[in-house]
Amino acid sequence: MPDETLAPHPDRLLPADPGVRAIARRLHASVEGLPIISPHGHVPARWLSENLPFADPTSLLITPDHYVTRLMHADGADLATFGVGAGPLTEPQSRAAFRAVCERWSLTRGTPVRYWFETQLALFGVALRPAASTADRIYDAVAEALTTDAFSPRSLYARFDLEVLATTDDPCDDLAAHARLAADPTWSGRVVPTFRPDRYLEAALPGWNADVDRLADVSGVETGDYAGFVGALEARRAYFREHGAVSTDHSHVDARTDPLEPGEAARIYAAARRAEASAAEATALRRHLIGEMARMSCDDGLVMTLHPGVRRNHHLPTYERYGADVGTDIPVAVEYTDALRPMLSRYGTHPGFQVVLFTLDETVFSREVAPLAGFYPSVYAGAPWWFLDAPEAIRRYRAATTETAGFAKTSGFVDDTRAFCSIPARHDLSRRVDAGFVAGLVVEHRLDEDEAYEVLHDLVVTNPRRAFRL
Secondary structure, eight states, rough: OOOBBOOOTTTSOOSSHHHHHHHHHHHHHHHHHHHHHOOOOOOHHHHHHHTTTOOHHHHTTTTTOOHHHHHHHHHTTOOOOOOOSSSSOOOHHHHHHHHHHTTTTGGTTSSHHHHHHHHHHTTTTOOOOOOOHHHHHHHHHHHHTTTTTSSHHHHHHHHTTEEEOOOOOOTTTOHHHHHHHHOOOTTOOOOOOOOOOOHHHTTTSHHHEEEEEEEEHHHOOOOOSSSHHHHHHHHHHHHHHTTOEEEEEOOSSSOOOOOOHHHHHHHHHHHHTTTTOHHHHHHHHHHHHHHHHHHHHHHHOOOOOOOOOTTTSSSSSHHHOOOSSSSSSEEOOOOOOOTTHHHHHHHOOTTTTOOOOOEEEEEEIIIIIIHHHOOTTTTEEEEOOTTOOEEEEEEEEHHHHHHHHHHTTBOOOOOOOOOOGGHHHHHHHHHHHHHHHHHHHHTTTTTTTHHHHHHIIIIIIHHHHHHTTT
């Protein structure tokens, strides 16, 4: 009978070489207890403002984690089984979904999903390896823990030692949950919104006109012409800043920032409002508007984050059945050097401008992202995320960027997750991998060990504070 016990090894992810591992072990120990800074994520602020009890193990650990559900889907499982795109699962449905994941646990071998999930189970005091024979026992243990105050959202926030948790929010969101937290005398954490205007910049989207109308209603600024539209976006950015926002977030299929003449931008905007703009015109307007977002950042100080290069909703039948953001986005190649030149020529040395460049195309780490961060004071190389937030990809990132940009011009880890309990697991993975990388520089006599401690501390707390102006 296979071993059912689960005991995460204390040296997991550290280098195999005993000498390097000893140094990495010391380095990791020095940052293991540092607070978590999460400057980009998708955990709803309402969970914390209302301290809502988590309903069941599946809705907490599986349904919101696209890494888990897409592995199950790749094996032929129906996403609906795991609560994706559906309403709340009944207890039998939740238990069956959890069992379905445990029965397929071999699918996670070699993936970061296994590391994250097993680390989360340890959080609940579970020492059983997921399998068909252990599924119900694991489910019951987690479900029992969720009935206690120790596993409420606020208790977990404190237990995770979260210093900052950023959400991702529509420009028209009233940010009521953030306001409730700010006004709550019993709350001492920091949860900040992030301005995510993608849908308002894509005039070719079917619902764009309705979104722009709503933007006018919420901002109180008429959007009948281009100048009003820009003014409405500026007003909403100011509203977000008043509610604690420190950054804006942008994800489009490319990174181009080609400017339009003011008259041409106004003409295309008017045509789009009449639903008469061509696809090429809508793309040109979006590229221009990204440059406008950079101009606004110079004025209001919100850090700009870019993560282009993904084909959204790649499988249309899945999108039509379940909607967006269910794990069917697929990376595409992206180019930064020429794409960002118009924006950086204008604002790259502006004292108020700061941009963090993320990518799903790791071929640009050494060729483009690191050289840009290695020259422009405003540019930071974003950490690997979303398909790349895995051990080997993080190691490749450090090898590709450090020689050109150093450590100081990198962003610090970004967990980018909807799965709340995976946040400390993801950050721990990054800290362990970085400890191994830095330890390698020590044994090669490229860093003294006292410097290595400073480097790792900076990667965990100093860099994200600096890159996101926290």
